[in-house]
Amino acid sequence: xxxxxFLTFDGLSTGAVYAAFALALVLIWRAARLVNFAQGAMAVAxxxxxxxxxxxxxxxxxxxxxAVLAGLALGALVERVLMRFVGHANPLNDVIVALGLxxxxxxxxxxxxxxxxxxxxxxxxxxxxxxxxxxxxxxxDLWVLGAVLVVVALLGLLFTRTPIGLRMRASAFAPEVSRxxxxxxxRMLTVGWALAAAVGALAGMLVVPTGLGLHPHAMDLVFxxxxxxxxxxxxxxxxxxxxxxxLVGLxxxxxxxxxxxxxxxxxVLVLLLAVLLVRPGGLFSSVRARHV
Amino acid sequence: xxxxxxEVAPDPRPAAASPLRRLLPGPPGAAGPRGSTLLRHxxxxxxxxxxxxxxxxxxPPYQNLQVARVCAFLCVTAGYTVLVGLNGQLxxxxxxxxxxxxxxxxxxxxxxxxxxVQGRWILPLSLLLAAAVTAVAGxxxxxxxxxxxxxxxxxxxxxxxxxxxxxxxxxTDLFNGEQGLRFPAETPPAFLGAYFQPERWLAWVALxxxxxxxxxxxxxxxxxxxxxxxxxxxxxxxxxxxxxxVARNQVLAFVxxxxxxxxxxxxxxxxxxxxxxxxxxxxxxxxxxxxxxIGGLGSLAGAVWGAVLLVALQDLPSLITETFTLxxxxxxxxxxxxxxxxxxxxxxxxxxxAPGGLQGAARTLTARLRxxxxxxxR
Numbered sequence: 269x270x271x272x273x274f275l276t277f278d279g280l281s282t283g284a285v286y287a288a289f290a291l292a293l294v295l296i297w298r299a300a301r302l303v304n305f306a307q308g309a310m311a312v313a314x315x316x317x318x319x320x321x322x323x324x325x326x327x328x329x330x331x332x333x334x335a336v337l338a339g340l341a342l343g344a345l346v347e348r349v350l351m352r353f354v355g356h357a358n359p360l361n362d363v364i365v366a367l368g369l370x371x372x373x374x375x376x377x378x379x380x381x382x383x384x385x386x387x388x389x390x391x392x393x394x395x396x397x398x399x400x401x402x403x404x405x406x407x408x409d410l411w412v413l414g415a416v417l418v419v420v421a422l423l424g425l426l427f428t429r430t431p432i433g434l435r436m437r438a439s440a441f442a443p444e445v446s447r448x449x450x451x452x453x454x455r456m457l458t459v460g461w462a463l464a465a466a467v468g469a470l471a472g473m474l475v476v477p478t479g480l481g482l483h484p485h486a487m488d489l490v491f492x493x494x495x496x497x498x499x500x501x502x503x504x505x506x507x508x509x510x511x512x513x514x515l516v517g518l519x520x521x522x523x524x525x526x527x528x529x530x531x532x533x534x535x536v537l538v539l540l541l542a543v544l545l546v547r548p549g550g551l552f553s554s555v556r557a558r559h560v
Numbered sequence: 561x562x563x564x565x566x567e568v569a570p571d572p573r574p575a576a577a578s579p580l581r582r583l584l585p586g587p588p589g590a591a592g593p594r595g596s597t598l599l600r601h602x603x604x605x606x607x608x609x610x611x612x613x614x615x616x617x618x619x620p621p622y623q624n625l626q627v628a629r630v631c632a633f634l635c636v637t638a639g640y641t642v643l644v645g646l647n648g649q650l651x652x653x654x655x656x657x658x659x660x661x662x663x664x665x666x667x668x669x670x671x672x673x674x675x676x677v678q679g680r681w682i683l684p685l686s687l688l689l690a691a692a693v694t695a696v697a698g699x700x701x702x703x704x705x706x707x708x709x710x711x712x713x714x715x716x717x718x719x720x721x722x723x724x725x726x727x728x729x730x731x732t733d734l735f736n737g738e739q740g741l742r743f744p745a746e747t748p749p750a751f752l753g754a755y756f757q758p759e760r761w762l763a764w765v766a767l768x769x770x771x772x773x774x775x776x777x778x779x780x781x782x783x784x785x786x787x788x789x790x791x792x793x794x795x796x797x798x799x800x801x802x803x804x805x806v807a808r809n810q811v812l813a814f815v816x817x818x819x820x821x822x823x824x825x826x827x828x829x830x831x832x833x834x835x836x837x838x839x840x841x842x843x844x845x846x847x848x849x850x851x852x853x854i855g856g857l858g859s860l861a862g863a864v865w866g867a868v869l870l871v872a873l874q875d876l877p878s879l880i881t882e883t884f885t886l887x888x889x890x891x892x893x894x895x896x897x898x899x900x901x902x903x904x905x906x907x908x909x910x911x912x913x914a915p916g917g918l919q920g921a922a923r924t925l926t927a928r929l930r931x932x933x934x935x936x937x938r
Binding site (some may be wrong): 354369374382485 | 644648650652704707708709710711712714715716718719720722723726727729730842843846849850853889890893894896897898899900901903904905906907908911912915
């Protein structure tokens with residue numbers, strides 16, 4: 269029972285990271301109708317920036333801020349310089365360009381920083397606190413969970429309570445009509461990409477200290493898990509992404525805990541296939557995900 | 561869809577012999593009225609084969625090994641480009657499918673070695689089994705893939721690609737984990753003489769596999785099945801209305817493509833007589849994608865370009881570090897990463913500037929030079 273509780277808390281904490289990652293994917297999907305396969309690589313790049321700042325200044329918080337700012341800049345840059353010019357005649361084009369970006373980012377990181385694993389310090393203690401004799405969450409897990417929840421709440425406020433959020437939703441929902449009504453749809457797309465990449469950067473900074481280490485390929489599996497989380501929640505639904513992330517985090521935590529860490533990729537694939545074949549629109553989506 | 565419209569009427573005759581073919585605008589390079597497609601492709605294959613064999617007689621061992629690697633990759637890219645370019649299904653799991661073929665060859669050859677069975681038939685048998693086993697794996701993925709579209713399919717196959725190292729560790733008794741498997745190296749047959757260059761023999765084996773794959777794919781692309789592949793890619797609803805079973809078509813495309821990948825992976829394993837999960841990382845899948853995108857999606861000639869580039873570009877970093885004197889740290893970092901960076905950059909630039917790839921660019925150019933013949937769609 270203790271082990272079950274421990275795995276549950278652990279799953280919630282890693283699930284929060286997957287939720288943030290999935291949220292980044294959903295933000296871009298809603299804005300541009302494409303899955304950003306470069307999300308993982310972009311997050312690694314910003315995490316490198318963040319930890320470079322940490323090692324210079326010694327402050328985790330400055331590093332975190334730098335990573336998020338780098339995420340904003342990188343997201344806007346990728347949209348402005350790259351994705352805007354991809355032809356949409358073939359829906360595969362976006363995916364292929366994003367994958368090219370993955371290769372490029374990972375190679376540049378390898379050339380600049382080297383391919384070896386770099387340890388990344390956590391700002392809080394990662395040993396679990398014991399409450400009533402049961403190992404519960406570590407302070408770091410609490411920070412991860414709290415940070416993700418705050419970001420989700422802020423994004424929710426942004427999209428529902430601010431004029432720019434309204435414009436972003438409008439240009440995603442009906443680009444032509446929004447353009448007629450004077451919304452700069454192109455700029456909204458850039459803002460969407462910047463926001464998503466910033467959320468991804470935060471997720472990257474949160475996940476790297478949890479035993480993953482900093483490495484150009486650090487996010488390969490994390491991206492696949494996050495994609496699964498986004499699909500579980502339905503690519504269209506930000507709330508679904510959060511619930512999907514937590515759910516996937518829990519499931520993977522149990523699988524890893526009881527069956528061994530090597531089974532994680534297999535569990536991810538089975539979960540992804542199961543959801544896609546049974547409920548292609550995700551567990552929480554009412555919209556049909558594909559039209560045949 | 562325009563190219564497939566004349567096929568809408570159900571045609572009971574075998575597609576290759578159909579007189580309707582002469583009326584078709586036809587895919588590029590297929591000069592309809594010039595006799596049998598099969599015969600033309602056979603002649604081309606024999607010519608290309610002879611040329612490469614003559615070439616391998618002149619080359620030193622390392623270059624012959626590179627020819628062999630190009631041929632091994634060509635098996636994969638030919639089937640891959642048919643799946644992605646002609647059927648519109650983006651798979652990122654072809655590195656994993658190559659691994660399936662490679663591990664099949666290794667296990668089969670190890671099995672025979674342990675039972676002290678020897679014979680020249682073991683190599684073709686193991687390669688055949690590699691293609692068959694991978695085709696079954698492709699069937700499983702394809703069955704799921706037929707219900708998935710675009711980014712969803714890419715995501716699922718991406719998960720498949722990350723599975724290879726995990727599976728080799730879970731079933732470590734069978735696959736020997738990170739270490740991988742070794743099996744007896746392929747040696748030239750005795751009748752070629754005792755001093756025959758082993759690399760030349762490997763190049764011939766790989767060449768035979770590549771020619772066979774290219775021949776099958778070239779005929780498949782021109783067949784009724786090939787046209788229905790394109791019909792499904794261009795418009796699923798219209799294809800269904802024209803009597804094409806869309807799901808079966810997609811699954812079959814995946815199976816064919818997987819068999820090619822399995823054969824290529826098997827040949828690739830034979831070249832080094834080892835398999836290890838590190839060789840079949842996610843990057844391999846992305847490299848393969850780059851190869852077919854640069855060559856031109858859906859073009860078999862483009863698959864040749866892609867396979868050549870895949871091998872040529874991997875030697876680029878060592879060439880640069882040998883030519884220029886660089887600080888040792890930087891040289892070491894460039895070693896593995898420069899090729900990746902170049903691959904990624906090429907992938908992006910080609911997609912943005914020339915989505916048709918090298919073959920598409922060449923086609924536009926020849927069409928411009930010969931004003932009588934308009935550029936046809938693939």
